[in-house]
Amino acid sequence: MYKSIIRPILFQFDPEKVHYFTFSLIKNFSKIPGVSSLIRSLFQVEDPKLERELFGLKFKNPVGLAAGFDKNAVLYNELADFGFGFIEIGTVTPKGQEGNPKKRIFRLKDDQGLINRMGFNNAGVEAAIENLKSNQRKVLIGGNIGKNTDIPTEQYTQDYCDTFKALHAYVDYFVLNVSCPNVGSHAKLQDKDYLLELIGSVQKLNKAATSQKPILLKIAPDLNKQQLDEIVDLVAETKIDGVIASNTSVNREGLKATEAALEAIGNGGLSGKPIKDRSTATIKYLADKSNKSFPIIGVGGIHTAEDALEKIDAGADLVQIYTGFIYEGPGLIKKINKALLAR
Template identity: 45%
Template structure:
């Protein structure tokens, strides 16, 4: 139904408008009596082989929706009803920001990809807190947090700390996004000394809390292998709990989309099928260097069940979908889960757990 009817309608719209329509429909379904039950009936799969325990949290399955889809925590319940094992909301900034001028998100159908340069448009911290304050469902929610575009460089750690403190009681884990649109200088924003200025106040605050919230850091695929190694070493030397790998790439080479079309679109982060190989490569590198002792959330170019299985085989404890979900629709999560269950039937039983670094 999605491919024959819904997808053609959505793809006839500007992608940002289509996304707004999808969010609106999910909110409506969530308010209709029995609406969420209907979603669960059609899309959710429960099976013991899908369950994972990662950084002290129990996930009903390892498939999450990446940050960027539910920026303002408006449909996280409905996304779980669509079969996701967890939802990462955001990227959230302290103050609301409109982002960059439109159009700013573009489909590349020939490449099964998307280019975006939203500038982290979102409604800000207070709106997200209001949305999460009354959550009663047993859902796993992560918060992807970033700085405001106009924040003075010296105040960047304060942006992250404000978000961390305000959201601490409402979410289950944090992703520190230092490769977002507001941190355009990749080599600078992900320099280890810069990272420690952001992370140290978060570690200090967490030590004084009764509840433990895992802290992960999200990295760019455009980093050199040497810089990825440095960040992996940083994870092992600090109280970081894991890495989310990877964000979109600014590399636009080797695409099927014409050069003329790419020039018209302009710069932006590329996600989707062209990113698959690099994302899996980065996850494997982190896994090997850390000897498999730290959780990794693998994201980037996961378009099919086989892509997900390859990412998990590379060392990811959990995965996230985004562009693949847009192209393949809500049935993708169900197909991935069915594929993982089938694979489990033909492999020796293993215990799916990943601990928390102290």
């Protein structure tokens, strides 16, 4: 029903407007008595065999929602009813910011992909905290954090640290987003020396807290083997808890969309089916090179249960969906979990 009726209607409208309209719809419908229970009965798969334990956390299943969907922690309680094992909010920055000028999300229907240049648009960490105070503990929550756009380079680390400290009591794990192509100084954020500084600073804060939270690094799918080797070395050196592979891509190779269409869209991060193989290759390289010495969350182009299993076979411990959730609908979560049980 989603792909045959609902999606064709939604896809007639601007992607960003549809996103907020859908949020409002789910939020309001979930307030009707019995609706949340109905959604859970339709989509959730409960089985101890699906549980995963990683970095001190127990995930009720390995299928998560990637960052970028619920940036401000507005809908995580309602989204949990669809059967996710974990939900990642953000990217959250210290201060609220508008992000890049609109229009900034584009569908590539023939490719089953999206291009976005949102630019870390969010309401800021205090707004996220206010929303997280309503956490019903239905699902584990990750906090994906970044820096404000218009700040000097010497303030980057402080921005991450400020958000980390503020969010620490409200999320179950953290993700340092250093690989989004839609923010300034993208290259600096992925420089190994800078990452050592950033990770070290955040870890120092973590150790000083009364309880420690896992910290992961989110990387791009466009890194070459030398850069991936540096990531493996970085994880070994810093003892960071894991890696999320991968973020959106700036690579446009192999798309069905015409050059003219892509030129009209302009810059931005590509997600969905077109980056599936690149993301999987990144996961496999990291897993093989490190002898599977650290956890990996696999994300990028998961539109079917088979896509998710492919990521897990490549070395992912957990998976996340985003563009696949938009194209395939909430039934995708159930299909993945059912496929995992069938194994």
